[in-house]
Amino acid sequence: MKENLQVSLLQWDLSWHNAGKNRDKADSLLDANPGAELYILPEMFTTGFTMQPDKVYxxxxxxxxxxMKARAKNLEAVLMGSLVIKDEDRYFNRVICALPSGELIHYDKRHLFSYAGEDKHYSPGKKQLHLELHGWKIKPLVCYDLRFPVWNRNTEEAHLMVFVANWPQRRSNAWNSLLKARAIENQCYVAGVNRCGVDDNKIDYQGDTQMIDYVGEVIATLLDREGVANIRLEAADLKNFRQRYPFLKDRDEFRIL
Structure with missing residues (x-):
């Protein structure tokens, strides 16, 4: 396992249903922040959180x-973010992980946000994904997944959990609290990558893109501004903490899909 991992979290005010403009914005943020090994973009980063997949898929x-493939190759890094994807006549809220080798792997959002009707327009994922990068085990998840700790349970000893999101300001307390809870209970780093601004449905997003350590401390945050948070994660610190406080060995035993 590489002794440290350089991670960059991108946050901006997504342009509604405008993939080209959002890619251009991401380009400007990526170009201004070279050197990371993992770049993470928000949920549905080309469209905003839309219930019109037929128009933007x-x-x-x-x-x-x-x-994403081209940028991953150019940056010599992994690029991660979710898109509206049509696959075999079904729509998915899909996290794409583009590797610099050109390989693509993905995770489909498991918990669809029924409060907004997401379950009526998209199909749920059925499998978790564990990406390995320089020996670091990384688990990508999406927004509403955050509320379901059983699905997030650290059965594969992930070192970093990633939640890409379009999480609204009016429920920001839940966002900030649950990210910390997931980090503490799973003894891992947690990245929450949100958008900011107001979408075409007049929903306000507070941002609060952040990195939290295994103790539950916020070690980087963008608050409500556009930009990039650059963080170096330390393997030795995480390993030493887990050895000193071996709480994970006392977990209940049950099977997760």
């Missing part, structure tokens, strides 16, 4: 996935 051969 792309495929795994579409321009946004191609852009």
């Amino acid at each position: 792309e495929t795994m051969e579409g321009p946004s996935v191609a852009w």
Whole structure:
């Protein structure tokens, strides 16, 4: 396991249903922040959180996935973020992980936000994903997944959990509290990558993109501003903490999909 991992979290006011403009914005943020090994973008970063997948969907051969592959190669880093993807006549809120080798792996959002009707427009994922990067085990998840600790349970000894989101300001207390809870109970780093601004449905997003350590302390945050948070995660610190406080060995035993 590499002794440290350089991670960059991107936050901006997403342009509604405008993939090209959002890719351009991401380009400007990426170009201004070279050197990371993992770049993380928000949920539905090309469209905003939309219930009109038929109007904005792309495929795994579409321009946004191609852009992610090209940027990952150019940056020599992993690029991660979710897109509206059509696959076999179904729509998914899909986290794409583009590797610099050109390989693509993905995670489909498991818990669809029924309060906004997401379950009526998208299909749920059925499998978790564990990405390994320089020996670091990384588990990507999406927004509403955050509320379900059983699904987030650290069965694979993940070192970093990632939640990409469009989490609204009026429920920001839950966002900030649950990110800390997931970090503490799983003894791992947790990245929460949100958007900011106001979308076309007049929903206000507070941002609060942040990195939390295994103790539950916020070690980086963007608050409500556009920008990039650059963080170096330390493997030795995490390993030493887990050895000193081996709480994970006392977990209840049960099977998760």
